[in-house]
Amino acid sequence: MTGKIYSASTTAPVNIATLKYWGKRDTKLNLPTNSSISVTLSQDDLRTLTTACAAEFFESDKLWLNGKEESVHGPRFLACFNELRALRKIREDANPELPALSKYHMHIVSENNFPTAAGLASSAAGFAAFVQAVANLYELPQSPEELSRIARQGSGSACRSLFGGYVAWEMGQEADGSDSRAVQIATQEAWPDMKAAILVISASKKETSSTVGMQTTVNTSTLFKYRTDVVVPQRFKEMSEAIVNKDFETFGKLTMIDSNQFHAVCLDSSPPVFYMNDTSRLVIGLIEKVNKIYGRVVAAYTFDAGPNSVLYYLEKDELIVLGLLKAAIPDVDGWDKKSYTSSIAPAVPDGVDPCSFEVLKEGVSRIILTGVGPGPRKTDEVLIDGNGLPK
Ligand SMILES: Nc1ncnc2c1ncn2[C@@H]1O[C@H](COP(=O)(O)OP(=O)(O)OP(=O)(O)O)[C@@H](O)[C@H]1O
Ligand SMILES: C[C@@](O)(CCOP(=O)(O)OP(=O)(O)O)CC(=O)O
Incomplete structure (x- = not known):
């Protein structure tokens, strides 16, 4: 018919x-x-x-x-x-x-x-x-x-x-x-210079779906109630304000601690739910180190229900963030044609150990360069x- x-x-x-x-x-x-x-x-x-x-x-x-x-x-x-x-x-x-x-x-x-x-x-x-x-x-x-x-x-x-x-x-x-x-x-136009680099650490189907993982947390985690009752309401206000004020320092700090708390309540679940892997943890260490070296939040990491890392940063810091990532994982798919090298700042700042790049090279399969849309x-x-x- x-x-x-x-x-x-x-x-x-x-x-x-x-x-x-x-x-x-x-x-x-x-x-x-x-x-x-x-x-x-x-x-x-x-x-x-x-x-x-x-x-x-x-x-x-x-x-x-x-x-x-x-x-x-x-x-x-x-x-x-x-x-x-x-x-x-x-x-x-x-x-x-x-x-x-x-x-x-x-x-x-x-x-x-x-x-x-x-x-x-x-x-x-x-x-x-x-x-x-x-x-x-x-x-x-x-x-x-x-x-x-x-x-x-x-x-x-x-x-x-x-x-x-x-x-x-x-x-x-x-x-x-x-x-x-x-x-x-x-709107996107209100704060247009927000960029995101996604490090694809695994593109395979995850073991514990978000739907199942989150209810395991609701039913078993004792930390969870503190998160929902006390932490999130306060953070919600602070993050909304940071966005309206285009305050990346606050936005980035809150983003990182909230990702970490989300994975903490996953670990506090019974049976525990793990989404990050060694490569994810290495990314956390690297970004924490870089932020410390620069004395401000240059990039903020966040992880969902899987090992992939999303890094938020402002366009003005592109050379710092992507320069470092390009030095670490130059051969993965997804790089555009830009060079990301700077004559004023080294790609790998003093204090960052390039040995850690080997783990990143092993663990990251692709980079997706994007931004707010x-x-x-x-x-x-x-x-x-x-x-x-x-x-
Ligand atoms: N284009 C689409 N149209 C309709 N449904 C879709 C589409 N893409 C994905 N889905 C639905 O979403 C499911 C995948 O959701 P799931 O939460 O497992 O993964 P994810 O969304 O990639 O990960 P996460 O939500 O943890 O970031 C698919 O099995 C399908 O049912
Ligand atoms: C970690 C998260 O990405 C969880 C997303 O969970 P889903 O929206 O995929 O769950 P369902 O409502 O069961 O479909 C955090 C987030 O996106 O806020």
């Missing part, structure tokens, strides 16, 4: 948290135990591209991710489908001339241009793109904030990828999750063919 196919596409960005979401107070609605903050990264380097289409002749909802069909019958996808269809239905009821897309099955085709399920926040970009693509298809009037409440139910961190720039996920208080949504703290973007690129199947 054939017929008219309605379609819309979007791209969506990855975001990397600087104040970590770790723990759910409601696993069904994906409601967090604490608020969190992230930086949205440029889609020139990391992005999901998703096409959503609907047609009367489709027989079921389907999703193809990177060319492979995946189930959409899990509760996360179902929650998003149901909410989006309900919003479309409101439009159709108000205007009976609209095609009855809410009654049609959907085909979703999506591509990540980076490793999936490897701690590079693919679920964040993936669910944000999915929700935004369907919202585009349905021509929904809802704001990014409202869409973020839906994306949150796909994957918590996805709610933050509905915005560009600097984003907070406010945990909310309501039992139904109506006030647990993302808001923008500052915008939120989801509509695109004319379409990933489906005339039969509603992946091209």
